[in-house]
Amino acid sequence: xxxxxxxxxxxxxxxxxxxxxxxxxxxxxxxxxxxxxxxxxxxxxxxxxxxxxxxxxxxxxxxxxxxxxxxxxxxxxxxxxxxxxxxxxxxxxxxxxxxxxxxxxxxxxxxxxxxxxxxxxxxxxxxxxxxxxxxxxxxxxxxxxxxxxxxxxxxxxxxxxxxxxxxxxxxxxxxxxxxxxxxxxxxxxxxxxxxxxxxxxxxxxxxxxx
Numbered sequence: 463x464x465x466x467x468x469x470x471x472x473x474x475x476x477x478x479x480x481x482x483x484x485x486x487x488x489x490x491x492x493x494x495x496x497x498x499x500x501x502x503x504x505x506x507x508x509x510x511x512x513x514x515x516x517x518x519x520x521x522x523x524x525x526x527x528x529x530x531x532x533x534x535x536x537x538x539x540x541x542x543x544x545x546x547x548x549x550x551x552x553x554x555x556x557x558x559x560x561x562x563x564x565x566x567x568x569x570x571x572x573x574x575x576x577x578x579x580x581x582x583x584x585x586x587x588x589x590x591x592x593x594x595x596x597x598x599x600x601x602x603x604x605x606x607x608x609x610x611x612x613x614x615x616x617x618x619x620x621x622x623x624x625x626x627x628x629x630x631x632x633x634x635x636x637x638x639x640x641x642x643x644x645x646x647x648x649x650x651x652x653x654x655x656x657x658x659x660x661x662x663x664x665x666x667x668x669x670x671x672x
Contacts, residue, residue: 463514463537463539464511464537465538466538467523468480468518471525474532477518481518484536487513488513495507498547498549500549500553501556508544508545508546509544510541511539513536513537514537517536518536528568530575546588548588548589549589550591551590554587604632605630608628608650608651612651612656614659617653620653631651631654632650632651633650633660636648
């Protein structure tokens with residue numbers, strides 16, 4: 463089920479123009495086609511859709527200017543032959559990153575308003591992902607050779623696993639996705655916070671640490 467927010471980005475909505483055309487499509491027989499965008503400028507065709515038994519309903523949302531308003535929602539289902547697009551995980555991560563970047567510029571009051579209006583039952587997407595088959599031997603070696611201490615900050619592991627072993631994570635200095643080698647010369651054992659730091663900042667000083 464795809465819940466489509468009707469036309470219009472600001473102000474209160476009414477069942478006119480294209481919103482009315484969509485609402486009456488069950489009686490008029492107008493064909494509705496669904497496209498989704500996961501990568502900028504690239505439209506993915508899902509197939510023909512039709513209105514659910516409930517043709518439309520009202521909801522409260524914020525418009526593009528951050529003002530609360532009433533909107534019209536259209537629950538659409540794919541008809542026979544249609545298939546939901548399967549986006550790449552990297553595409554969804556990029557969308558999320560861009561949305562958070564925009565939200566980070568808002569005031570705390572605006573953020574609170576948007577958070578308060580957020581859906582408590584988020585939607586779901588099946589995603590396509592490729593997983594690199596890493597060497598378990600390399601992973602275990604760098605963690606054991608670290609002797610319970612982070613190779614970056616040199617602090618003890620923050621806690622122990624349920625098997626009583628120091629908890630560290632394996633990090634590849636040159637990411638495997640970028641052509642890095644899955645070898646002990648390209649991997650270190652890291653404290654979880656340091657692991658996130660390496661992924662988030664990738665500082666030259668950290669990479670060159672002896």
